[in-house]
Amino acid sequence: MKLTRKILLVAGAGTDHIPALRLALASPDIELTGIVLGGPGQSEAVNLTRQVLESAEKSALPLATAGEGAGLIAGQADLYKDELTLVVVGPLTELAKALERDKELPEKFAAVIVKGGAIRVPGNVTQIAEANMHADPEAAALVLASGLPLLLVPLDAAERVCMQLEGGDGLDAFAAMMAAIHPELAEKQTMKLSVECQSELSRGALIADLRAIPRVGVDTEVCLNIQAEPVATRAKEVMGTGDVR
């Protein structure tokens, strides 16, 4: 018997989580338990998310909007103890708040997949910083240091997926959800990581100590590469052959 895995999706204020959401809803052995959104109640992102849930007949799923996320994260961690996988494709603000609220939270998840950072590839907000880390570097640093069972999926992972698909930019969240649902596709390695919180110029940069003998940062599981072909194929299936976004 194949166990159904429970996933709580944590997104930001934008709409780039939609492909990841569709993937979770279309995956037979996945039970989506709720969605945390960074936008306010009547924002485009929230309305679009509600539409997607409605068409999947999942309107009843818990949906937290701006400011409510930490509560839903902590609540579901208790409700589904040890069975819940958190997939974070937005800023880490709400997860950091939940960690401050519940010191035992790190022990309560099956896995925490975080889309964020850019290690060998350029950033997408500054030269070196990726949007989710840049949006709240302090929260990201807190999450890294928390002891959560993390798998970080940086921009590097989806680079080859994006190259395979016309208009495939913005599939980073999709790639993170793929890594959560199909861990066998993700190439993982442990790196020492830190997040720059102090420097104005480098703010939000994810710093991996890639020296021959690394010394700086927290040991973290990183998915630097995900098998591009199956991910691209699945993206087309889930999103239709047209605009994959």
Place this chain on the structure above:
Amino acid sequence: MKKVILDVDTGIDDALAIAYAVHSPALDVLGITTTFGNITVEEATRNTVQILELLGAGQIPVYAGAKRPLFRELKEKAKLFHGENGLGNIELPPPRASVQKQAASAFMIEQAKKHPGKLTIITVGSLTNLATAIRDEPEMTALVERVVVMGGAVTVPGNRTPVAEANICADPEAAELVFQSGIKVTMVGLDVTMQTLLTRAHLASWREKGTEVCRAFADMCEFYMNAYAQVGNVRGCALHDPLAVGVVIDPTFVTAVPMHVVVDTSGGLSDARTIADRRKHPAAAPNVDVCLEVDRERFVEHFLQNVFEKNED
């Protein structure tokens, strides 16, 4: 012949760079200026004179430079890599020649004015002397043909911190001043220098030559390689500073890409990082030619053939 000033913090790989430069028929070494970094400027100056005399090139004038960074306190020297005396603790005869009275930065300005558009400055230590020269004489940015900087890391890890290279670490503000000044800069960073390799087999062949010079350099480099092994690089040592000289001798040793580069001077985790804008649509125009690829076999071969003897082209 290309007119060059070599700015050094001698230093084992600096000594290799000096030997390579003074033996090159392509280069006219007008003078050597010294700075802190691997060691203090006083030690760098002494070592530079000793190395020149060892090489029989004591006629090349040496100019002492900055004692400390533009705005910061002097950091501890890199004893692990270069030894207490900066030359892997080998003993050389005391220097005979005296050091020039003129300051390093003043010499750079004087020579740039004397040879407008024809002077290349090669820096393989902190960028303090060059930054001082540009601050004292802003015309330097137009007068100097090109600056070749051994320093920085764009696509590879740092060697002093996860993101910062030692020469930039030595004086990040000076590096930032030089990079933003408008002077033409080629950055020979760890991206390319870490691809070059001097091995213990090379040292053995130097020892076989049996000359005093070859023995001294083999001893120094052995110390350097042992230090490299301690930080996880067991195959040998990189030819950081010699590659900067090599790029002036033959620019086709490397492939450089123009990029916009800024130096982090925050003092924290990212301090001294050379941040290049590698995005598809960079936010600013390029200010530095960043070396990203090196024809390492051809370079190492050329270096080994020319480092200890003058071969006419």
